[in-house]
Amino acid sequence: MPGSIRLFVTCPLEPGAESTFDRAQAHYLGRVMRRRVGEEVVLFNGRDGAWRARITALNATGGRAALAEQLTAQVAEPGPWLAFALLKRAASEIVVQKATELGAERLLPFRAERSVAGAPNPERLAAIATEAAEQSERLTRPAIARVLSLPALLAGWPPGRPLFAAIERRALPFPRDGKSAGLLVGPEGGFTEGELDLIAHTPFVRPVSLGPRILRAETAAIVGLALLAASAGHSI
Amino acid sequence: MPGSIRLFVTCPLEPGAESTFDRAQAHYLGRVMRRRVGEEVVLFNGRDGAWRARITALNATGGRAALAEQLTAQVAEPGPWLAFALLKRAASEIVVQKATELGAERLLPFRAERSVAGAPNPERLAAIATEAAEQSERLTRPAIARVLSLPALLAGWPPGRPLFAAIERRALPFPRDGKSAGLLVGPEGGFTEGELDLIAHTPFVRPVSLGPRILRAETAAIVGLALLAASAGHSI
Numbered sequence: 069m070p071g072s073i074r075l076f077v078t079c080p081l082e083p084g085a086e087s088t089f090d091r092a093q094a095h096y097l098g099r100v101m102r103r104r105v106g107e108e109v110v111l112f113n114g115r116d117g118a119w120r121a122r123i124t125a126l127n128a129t130g131g132r133a134a135l136a137e138q139l140t141a142q143v144a145e146p147g148p149w150l151a152f153a154l155l156k157r158a159a160s161e162i163v164v165q166k167a168t169e170l171g172a173e174r175l176l177p178f179r180a181e182r183s184v185a186g187a188p189n190p191e192r193l194a195a196i197a198t199e200a201a202e203q204s205e206r207l208t209r210p211a212i213a214r215v216l217s218l219p220a221l222l223a224g225w226p227p228g229r230p231l232f233a234a235i236e237r238r239a240l241p242f243p244r245d246g247k248s249a250g251l252l253v254g255p256e257g258g259f260t261e262g263e264l265d266l267i268a269h270t271p272f273v274r275p276v277s278l279g280p281r282i283l284r285a286e287t288a289a290i291v292g293l294a295l296l297a298a299s300a301g302h303s304i
Numbered sequence: 305m306p307g308s309i310r311l312f313v314t315c316p317l318e319p320g321a322e323s324t325f326d327r328a329q330a331h332y333l334g335r336v337m338r339r340r341v342g343e344e345v346v347l348f349n350g351r352d353g354a355w356r357a358r359i360t361a362l363n364a365t366g367g368r369a370a371l372a373e374q375l376t377a378q379v380a381e382p383g384p385w386l387a388f389a390l391l392k393r394a395a396s397e398i399v400v401q402k403a404t405e406l407g408a409e410r411l412l413p414f415r416a417e418r419s420v421a422g423a424p425n426p427e428r429l430a431a432i433a434t435e436a437a438e439q440s441e442r443l444t445r446p447a448i449a450r451v452l453s454l455p456a457l458l459a460g461w462p463p464g465r466p467l468f469a470a471i472e473r474r475a476l477p478f479p480r481d482g483k484s485a486g487l488l489v490g491p492e493g494g495f496t497e498g499e500l501d502l503i504a505h506t507p508f509v510r511p512v513s514l515g516p517r518i519l520r521a522e523t524a525a526i527v528g529l530a531l532l533a534a535s536a537g538h539s540i
Contacts, residue, residue: 094407132438151381162398165520166523166526169517169518169519169520170515170523170527171515171517202518203518203520204518204519204520205517205518206517242505254490269315272430279407279533281405281406281407281440281441281442282405282439282440282441283405283406283440284405284439284440285406287406287526290402290523290526290527290530291526291527291530293531294526294527294530294531295531295534298514298531300532
């Protein structure tokens with residue numbers, strides 16, 4: 069159903085089941101999108117594929133929908149992992165939104181030495197990822213890891229997954245094997261010398277360049293993910 | 305001078321010349337960046353390269369700097385042209401900022417049938433492009449054309465410059481000749497059937513895909529420009 073409203077829900081989706089809407093979803097459906105009882109939406113929960121459902125109740129505080137049929141079976145949605153330094157709030161939120169649109173499977177915020185932002189609100193980041201997953205027609209939401217330091221992030225990284233670090237400015241050939249890779253993007257002020265040294269001595273990290281100009285941190289995340297996807301044949 | 309403050313000015317830059325700062329630049333230099341008389345900045349005007357200059361006066365309403373030496377000769381900065389449908393204000397501003405970072409030479413906003421935003425403030429868009437040019441170490445600012453309708457935009461487009469229209473969702477091989485190309489991105493709600501028909505019948509337009517997911521309009525602009533640059537060998 070192209071153009072349908074898609075909503076992420078947490079309950080199981082199966083024949084004959086009923087799903088509920090929370091207050092925010094009810095507000096969105098009824099007030100923002102002007103949907104009424106009897107109209108259809110598409111539901112997904114990250115486990116049971118996408119389902120057509122008919123709204124059976126809707127008021128200011130919640131609602132319900134009856135599941136009609138499965139439109140798409142659940143499939144795995146492998147994608148790049150994005151490790152990004154905490155940025156100012158608006159920039160971090162742009163990163164989460166765009167990375168979700170671009171198919172990131174896992175988001176790993178970390179505190180860099182030059183990170184100036186406080187700890188992000190996990191519920192707020194999850195809500196942004198959910199909305200982006202709904203709108204971009206994913207069947208899953210990216211997992212958002214808890215904030216780590218850069219050393220802890222690298223120590224816990226699966227060594228078999230290459231991690232491309234956007235730290236070079238000169239033109240480098242981009243890897244052609246970005247399918248199961250990760251992208252590492254630093255903070256607004258760049259990595260410190262100590263961090264660069266740590267990165268350089270981490271075996272699975274490979275430096276890459278995103279071009280000749282200085283990019284903002286959130287732009288680097290978006291551009292790097294687009295190029296990883298392209299190198300993996302996921303897009304264009 | 306990596307890490308220097310870079311400012312766009314309008315006056316000629318030549319040996320022995322003096323440049324002036326307007327109120328906004330003086331505020332930025334003195335209050336935000338805490339620079340003082342005697343310290344150095346880098347100036348560029350889009351015509352005379354980049355120059356090292358020493359601040360000779362600075363107060364709340366303006367300032368002056370004495371030019372010391374040229375750091376970089378002016379070079380042409382050819383890049384893609386970006387034709388983008390007017391989006392909500394914040395999204396249009398993101399497009400202008402990111403397109404400048406990504407090297408766009410010319411920005412051509414147009415009014416699509418499903419554009420919901422009012423006319424943008426040209427001074428505000430120019431200020432955003434200027435700041436992005438300063439921070440990304442460009443030597444030029446992108447030109448920002450006045451808003452046209454889609455038919456007028458296409459009628460005035462130089463036929464020798466391919467215009468890649470981000471209107472397909474399936475995977476298409478991306479062009480390898482994006483160097484002197486343009487990118488066409490529609491509004492939040494997509495192009496209308498009539499617009500798609502017009503686009504399909506315009507000889508220099510070539511449909512491209514930005515991947516399997518639905519992207520927001522501003523994401524499509526950023527991703528499309530990154531892929532055009534990569535295809536032209538400008539980056540990575």
